[in-house]
Amino acid sequence: MSLVVKSPISPELLKVAVACRSLKREMSLSIDTSEYLLSIKLPSTAVLFSANAAVRYLHKVSKPGDQVNYKTLQWIEWEQQCLRQNVIQFLALQQKELSADFQSALSALNEAWTKQDLDQDPILQCIYAAALYPLLSQHESVLKKYSHLCDWLKKYAEKPHFREALGMLSWDCVSEYFTHVHKENSSVKSRVDGQSKHQSPVVEKKATDQISPSDLKAAETAWVAGPASNSEIERHHPILPEKGKRNILITSALPYVNNIPHLGNIIGCVLSADVFSRYCRLRNWNCLYICGTDEYGTATETKAVQEGLTPQQICDKYNKLHREVYDWFGIDFDYFGRTTTEAQTKIAQDIFWHLHRNNYLMPQTVEQLYCASCDRFLADRFVEGTCPLCNYEDARGDQCDKCGKLINAIELKAPRCKLCSSPPEVKSSEHLYIDLPKLEPKLREHLKKSFSNSGWTGNAKMITESWLRDGLKPRCITRDLKWGTPVPLEGYTDKVFYVWFDAPIGYLSITANYTSEWEKWWKNPAEVELYNFMAKDNVPFHSVIFPSCLLGTDDDYSLVSHLNATEYLNYEDGKFSKSRGVGVFGNHAQETGIDADIWRFYLLYMRPENQDTTFNWSDFMLKNNSELLNNLGNFINRALKFTAGTYGGILPEVVLRDKDIELIALVNRELEEYMVDMEKIRLKENLKRILNVSKLGNQYLQENQPWKLMKGSAEDKKRAGTVTTVAVNLGFLLSILSEPFMPATAKIIWEQMNAPMELTKTLSMKFTQFLPSGHAINKPSPLFRKLDEKEMEDLKNRYAGDQETPKQESQPKEESQPQVCNGSNKASDSEIAALEAKVSAQGQVVRELKSNKAEKSVIDKAVMELLELKKAAALAKGEDINSQKSGGKKNKKKKS
Known part of the structure; x- marks a missing residue:
């Protein structure tokens, strides 16, 4: 297995290393030093950013007949959402004892490890052995209480493939890694995304020992104060910026x-x-x-x-x-x-x-295919021919669908015009380029300020910096097409602007x-x-x-x-x-x-914020049934049905006790974090925070059990009324928090609660009594329906496509991911950007191999890969490879 590691190292690498050794598979691994980001190269040149995903991938390609069941998926997610955060916090803070949450998690895992035969699952073996090894190696004593798990872990850690994997990695900087990740995730409080013991591995009980007296007092005050007076806010078009307000322009x-x-x-x-x-x-x-x-x-x-x-x-x-x-x-x-x-x-x-008058444009001549019969230069997608690499006869002018390689249209064998099938000729055409090198100082000044804002994602910064690292190059802004915005400059009026x-x-x-x-x-x-x-x-x-x-x-x-x-x-x-x-x-x-809201929920739950994610029908069902149906929907429906059945739909009076105020304070804490994360556009995290608030509500109902209190004394019945009204108001707050994610569902909740519309227009800063005692609700009904395996299997088969089409055949770019710019005569700029990023990464590999004095054969192989990538990038940009090579040699001689 080839490792490309930039120290400090992520312990997540161990998972993949163990899987590689146990399955005797090769995989290239790397980690970014500044952000501790894992990147895993697949043989197909695709990249994964999740160790758990890589382990699943390795098992799939090694054992294609094996199907990953729902239980495995559930425990993979639990490791990522619960166990990992507990391990990080424990090691980062150098704690002496396990927290109550960590003990609860390990107890559940210890019990399930034997009873559910998890120790027989090869995927979970790799993931959990690697996840717990830092704990075992440094704090074995804290694991002894969990005998089944500890005994298995010690035995597994002695297996040859595990020892081989350990030997491949350096553990000098593990403490530094945990400290860094803990700081980055300081807002995470070891939440668990499951719902109940029969629905997911563990249920977390939110700790209240860190709630300060001032937080409790503020919670009680906010509740009693009620919602701020607010007239209904209507949006009147056109919406224009206003001085003194926060004016936000959003584009997608x-x-x-x-x-x-x-x-x-x-x-x-x-x-x-x-x-x-x-x-x-x-x-x-x-x-x-x-x-x-x-x-x-x-x-x-x-x-x-x-x-x-x-x-x-x-x-x-x-x-x-x-x-x-x-x-x-x-x-x-x-x-x-x-x-x-x-x-x-x-x-x-x-x-x-403006660009022309300011001398930021320059002419350059390029060679393109021209069809005399059609009297037009041919965009790459209007050219077909034989692939120069694999001899596939129906290759396109930008890419071969059989071998997946990017192609320069003028290199096609026996090229033909897609419109009339006539053989085109190579002709020169003059185009206009924007002088990006001259504009680079202005751009850098702007980005220095813009990068300080919270809405930039790490990948956006990284991609931008990779473009700037080696200096910008002039970029063509015109094309020989008919369909586009016409270029108004004399001599170029037969062209349009490049898309x-x-x-x-x-x-x-x-x-x-x-x-x-x-x-x-x-x-x-x-x-x-x-x-x-x-x-x-x-x-x-x-x-x-x-x-x-x-x-x-x-x-x-x-x-x-x-x-x-x-x-x-x-x-x-x-x-x-x-x-x-x-x-x-x-x-x-x-x-x-x-329903559309179910699709919105799952897409946002799986939003690929830090790494590629995958839509999976089984997981779609799991998330709907556990998170929406049995958590969020269950809580709101329970509260409303109890109100309707017990109180005739009229909210009873409230007399707050300590437990109620603690709940309000905990919800206020989540509400504050919700707003912080929304400011940073952490949508996936906030959707899970909404579900966590709902879990707090379910726990609150379960602990107080108002249905039992109604059978008790007058004081018990009074207590039941308080719990009921607090729960309904928490449901209303959840509807507001959920509205950006599931707007149709929010409206249904408002209708069932008979909520005044002016309350639905604004997000309150605190959890308060939105709906007062005496408020009448409407008839409640379930918010979500259950999805079953048969339905998911049918839908999976319906959208499985042509299974006989070879998987290695690449797809046209417009079918892969959302784009805005992809209408060139050469490869799309997104493809060019991806190739240039690969060139940069492979260049770093070569430099490190040479620095570490690796074997010549290894270096030569890496250099060949780099040259192939450079060639592909040059072809994608329509550059003359031969002149590029000779120019490089000349430059090299000058330097020497």
Whole structure:
């Protein structure tokens, strides 16, 4: 197994090392020194960022016939959500004794380890042995109480493959790692995401020993004070920035009109932005959420040819389909537009003229394929031919679908025009490039300030810095296409703007179609915060290229303040693919009979914030049944049904006791963290926090048991009334917290509670008595339905696609992840960015091997990989490989 390790090391590597040794598999592992981020390279060149996912992957490829059951998935998640946090906290704080939570967790694990045959599960063996080994190696005494678990762990740790894995890793910096991770997760209090002992491994009881007297007093005061007086807040369009208010402009990556969005597209941009937009409205911030379809470029022309329509007809068709999908998912844009408008042409050409006058544009000549019969230069997707690498006869001009390699169209063997099948010729064409090196100082100054804001994700910063690390290069902004915004400069009027330059300007033009006063949003950086939401492949366009174009105009544009980028959501064992019918697309979700809020919940629960995640039907069922049905839905329904059945739907009087005030204080603590995490756009974390508040409510009901109190004395009955009203009010608070995530469900709860609408418009800073004693509720009913295995299996089979299509065949880029810019004559810029990142990473591998004086054969192999990556990147950019090589040699001679 090859290890690429930048010290300090993450103990998470041990999990993968153990799996590799036990299964005799090879895998490349690495860790980022600054952020302690794990990255695991797969043989397919894909990367995983979760050790647990890597262990599952290794077992799947080694034993393809074995199916991962629900119990295994449950305990994998429990290790990540509960056990890991307890281990981190214990070792980071150098505690002498286990906390009550940690003891409870280990007791449950010890009991289940034998009774549930977990010690026979090879996946769980790898994960739990590695997870607990730091505890065993340093504090064996604390584990002796848990005899079954401890005995197994000591025996497993002596197995040859485990010892081999240990020998491959350095443990010098383990304490430093735990300290760092504990600081990063200081807000985490060892929560467990299960619901009850029969539904998930462990139920946590929230500790109250750290609640201060002042917190308790504040909790009681807030409850008694009731909600702040607030008239109903209506949004009046057009929404414009206001002085003295927090003005937030929200955009999500513009989806292409050449296909229906799949679940990965939806969570990667529009849904994530929708949650944040709804939260901003609850905080009464002045916000505007803008989006629309990206309609120009090669992808649209290609789709038009495929469907026998004009590009405009394709745009009209798919803009409508996108609108319908987003409406069904409850995405509440303030305005959803499109880029094929007069405003787009006017604003794009205005920015172009500013760049031209400021001398930030330069001409360069490139070679392209030209079809004399069609009288046009051919975009890569309008060229087909024989792959120069594997001889596949139907390779595209940008990529071969058989071997998956990126191709330069002019290197295809026997190329043919896709439109008329005539053989094209190679011709030169002059294009305009933006001089990014000249703009780089301005960009760096802007990013230095912008990076200090809380809304930037780690991957967005890392991708941006990787582009800047070696210096920016000039980028082409024109293309020889028909469908696009026309270039107004004489000599280039037969060309259009390259889609990556043109598409982000769509945010401005769509806003201009929303309001004639659009410049109050887009030329007002002193008063406007700009939030961008997208998948990681779109980061360079929004953090480097688009801001550089705006900076080059010398107009005072509003530039990105916060850039929130997700990793990728995959589907079951592979990727979404429209052509092969694999995965759930927006229109499919509507056909399943499962409510839109359930889809929103699971996508946000699995939101790929720090690593790629996977949509899985079994897990979808598990999360719905345990988290929504048996936790959130169960709590609210219990409280309302008891109110309806016992009190005729009228909330009884409240006389608070210490236990009630403790609950209120605990909820206030969660509420404060909810707002902090929303500010940082940790949506996945906050969804789990909502579920944690619901767990507190279920525990509160279970401990006080008002149904039993009603059978007791007059004082007991009075106590039952207090518990009931507190529980219903907690349910109302949960509906407000849930509204950004599940808006339709929130409305149903408000209807059942007969809640005054003015209370539903604002998020309270404290848990208070929203609904007073004497308030009448409406008839309650269950909020969620149970999903069963048969239903999930049927849906899984329905969207499994063509199983006979070879899995190694790569898919066209537009089918993989959400993008805004992908209409080039060469490879898409997102593909180029990915290749350049791989070149950088492999370059670091080579440097480290040479620094460590590795064997020549190992170094040579790494160098060959680096050269192949550089060649692929050059081909993707349409560069002349031969001239690039000779130039490199000349430069090398000069340096020597």
